[in-house]
Amino acid sequence: MKSAGSSIELVARILSAVLLLGGALGSRGLAEVTAVSVAVDGLACPFCVHGVDKKLKAVEGVEEVVVDLKTGVATLVLGDGVTPDVAALREAVKKAGYTPRAVTLRAVGTLGATGDWLVLDVRGTDARYRLFEPGHENGPPFFEPALFRELSAWQASHALVAVTGSVHVHSDGEPALAADSVARIHVLSFRVDGMSCQDCAARLTRLLVEAPGVDHAVVDFGTRRATVQLDAEAVDPKGIIAVIEEAGFHAAATQEAP
Amino acid sequence: MRSKRLLTLGLLVLLPVVGIAGPITTNTALPVHDGELIVRGQGKFVRAGGDPSPMDRKLTVWAVPTVLVYGATEKFALFSVLPYLDKELEVTTPLGRVSRGDSGLGDLRFFARYSALQWDSPGETLRLAPFAGVEVPTGRDDKSDSLGTLPPPLQLGSGSWDPIFGLVLTWQTLGWEIDTSVSYDLKTEAHGFEAGDLFRFDFSYQYRIWPRVLEAGVPGFLYLVAESNLLWQDRSQNDGADDPNTGGTTWFLSPGIQYITRRFILESALQLPVVQELHGDALETDLIVTAGFRVNF
Numbered sequence: 069m070k071s072a073g074s075s076i077e078l079v080a081r082i083l084s085a086v087l088l089l090g091g092a093l094g095s096r097g098l099a100e101v102t103a104v105s106v107a108v109d110g111l112a113c114p115f116c117v118h119g120v121d122k123k124l125k126a127v128e129g130v131e132e133v134v135v136d137l138k139t140g141v142a143t144l145v146l147g148d149g150v151t152p153d154v155a156a157l158r159e160a161v162k163k164a165g166y167t168p169r170a171v172t173l174r175a176v177g178t179l180g181a182t183g184d185w186l187v188l189d190v191r192g193t194d195a196r197y198r199l200f201e202p203g204h205e206n207g208p209p210f211f212e213p214a215l216f217r218e219l220s221a222w223q224a225s226h227a228l229v230a231v232t233g234s235v236h237v238h239s240d241g242e243p244a245l246a247a248d249s250v251a252r253i254h255v256l257s258f259r260v261d262g263m264s265c266q267d268c269a270a271r272l273t274r275l276l277v278e279a280p281g282v283d284h285a286v287v288d289f290g291t292r293r294a295t296v297q298l299d300a301e302a303v304d305p306k307g308i309i310a311v312i313e314e315a316g317f318h319a320a321a322t323q324e325a326p
Numbered sequence: 327m328r329s330k331r332l333l334t335l336g337l338l339v340l341l342p343v344v345g346i347a348g349p350i351t352t353n354t355a356l357p358v359h360d361g362e363l364i365v366r367g368q369g370k371f372v373r374a375g376g377d378p379s380p381m382d383r384k385l386t387v388w389a390v391p392t393v394l395v396y397g398a399t400e401k402f403a404l405f406s407v408l409p410y411l412d413k414e415l416e417v418t419t420p421l422g423r424v425s426r427g428d429s430g431l432g433d434l435r436f437f438a439r440y441s442a443l444q445w446d447s448p449g450e451t452l453r454l455a456p457f458a459g460v461e462v463p464t465g466r467d468d469k470s471d472s473l474g475t476l477p478p479p480l481q482l483g484s485g486s487w488d489p490i491f492g493l494v495l496t497w498q499t500l501g502w503e504i505d506t507s508v509s510y511d512l513k514t515e516a517h518g519f520e521a522g523d524l525f526r527f528d529f530s531y532q533y534r535i536w537p538r539v540l541e542a543g544v545p546g547f548l549y550l551v552a553e554s555n556l557l558w559q560d561r562s563q564n565d566g567a568d569d570p571n572t573g574g575t576t577w578f579l580s581p582g583i584q585y586i587t588r589r590f591i592l593e594s595a596l597q598l599p600v601v602q603e604l605h606g607d608a609l610e611t612d613l614i615v616t617a618g619f620r621v622n623f
Contacts, residue, residue: 107448109448110444110446110447110450110451111451112449112499112503113356113498113500114545114546114586114587114588115586115587115588115589116356116357117544117588118362118588118622119359119362122362123359135543135544136542136544137500137543137545138449138500138540138541138542139448139542140449163359163360163361163400164357164359164400165357165358165360165397165400165441166446166451167444167446169448
């Protein structure tokens with residue numbers, strides 16, 4: 069979403085309220101915080117990567133680290149329900165002998181407010197980030213008026229949003245997120261028949277995650293339910309149904325995005 | 327004493343210089359992360375000859391230094407170097423052609439390096455690190471044979487505690503690396519003998535030849551390496567008197583090759599003397615061949 073005349077790169081699309089059948093989809097399983105990465109300066113040879121890899125993996129909640137030497141970015145995979153400890157990640161890079169730059173992430177949740185601050189409450193966790201426009205990270209709360217009105221409307225409608233940006237610790241010690249983009253989140257739920265075991269659910273999960281536009285997916289064998297989180301504006305439940313049926317199962321949408 | 331007219335410089339270039347990633351025959355300022363252990367093993371072969379004297383001395387040395395590096399903190403690294411040596415000198419004596427030498431563990435070197443300055447940017451780093459240490463006389467220094475006690479340069483150990491000081495600068499990018507260092511070995515006296523102090527100026531340039539274009543991930547790097555080792559050594563002293571046939575200046579140019587991955591390095595270099603201005607009839611080095619590996623934990 070852009071505010072007229074704004075110089076920021078905040079790209080927001082129309083957020084739709086997501087109607088969830090059977091209650092909030094704040095359950096663990098769908099990714100709350102994804103695409104966590106740490107930019108590392110000074111890294112210029114393969115032998116040096118080992119230290120960064122090892123130190124980041126030792127941070128609690130980090131399950132996997134993938135370093136790209138060309139960009140100098142270490143991408144992290146966190147455990148379910150884990151929110152990144154930014155200070156610990158930065159300290160890990162320093163202990164490896166290098167200089168940490170931006171820690172970026174993509175977090176899914178709902179907008180709220182605390183005092184003068186607009187905040188993102190990360191779904192399924194206790195984590196909360198103050199939101200800033202880039203360039204105003206350590207100042208008082210700031211959003212351009214038109215932008216602020218739209219964000220307030222989303223807050224009122226409890227819309228599910230995905231915010232991507234760089235994380236830092238505010239001057240008063242509170243975690244904050246300089247939002248580069250806000251994306252619409254759709255969550256679709258399907259009943260899946262024909263699965264015979266957990267392996268079927270795991271296989272279907274892998275296929276759904278690889279489907280175009282799918283950000284994350286969870287298939288529960290016990291409830292015969294597939295929940296798919298999409299990051300695209302155009303949502304077509306039929307496309308998801310096609311993926312499920314190509315895998316050899318039968319699917320029916322239990323709810324659709326409005 | 328004629329029996330002490332032995333190669334000195336050639337033996338001293340065996341003293342391992344310790345690198346993390348980086349050069350083969352010189353030091354580097356690249357970091358060792360907090361708690362990291364690096365093990366480096368090398369095999370070195372030295373041949374020296376060209377004796378202008380009637381003794382027609384020929385020296386062969388095999389050395390296998392083992393280096394342990396530990397990151398006490400991300401800025402402070404500790405090093406230990408222990409070589410296994412096999413030294414053999416062939417010499418013509420009034421009794422005929424004889425071979426003298428010894429094999430076993432040499433002197434142990436300890437030193438510490440501190441990252442004093444660090445400038446990091448994406449894909450590039452510049453580091454400056456002083457280092458200091460001591461060589462401990464753990465090697466045997468009293469071996470004798472039928473001709474008597476071996477002269478000090480042929481002994482496995484020096485018998486003396488010798489401080490070491492130096493400074494290393496490293497500039498590394500994704501495509502190449504430059505390391506340059508200066509160091510000074512202060513030799514002290516033991517059993518009436520004192521080797522000449524040694525000053526070194528080393529330079530290394532490593533250029534990535536593969537992959538030509540860096541793609542995503544952490545691929546292995548293949549470097550071509552060009553190194554320069556300039557050594558100046560003072561004259562040795564026997565019972566306080568300078569030995570006129572010791573010391574001098576040697577300049578090596580050292581081409582090499584290196585393969586670097588996330589966990590290990592394989593490398594090899596050939597040190598060729600291009601300038602040797604040695605005093606008296608000190609032996610000249612013909613060549614030094616080095617091959618080795620490094621592994622991080």
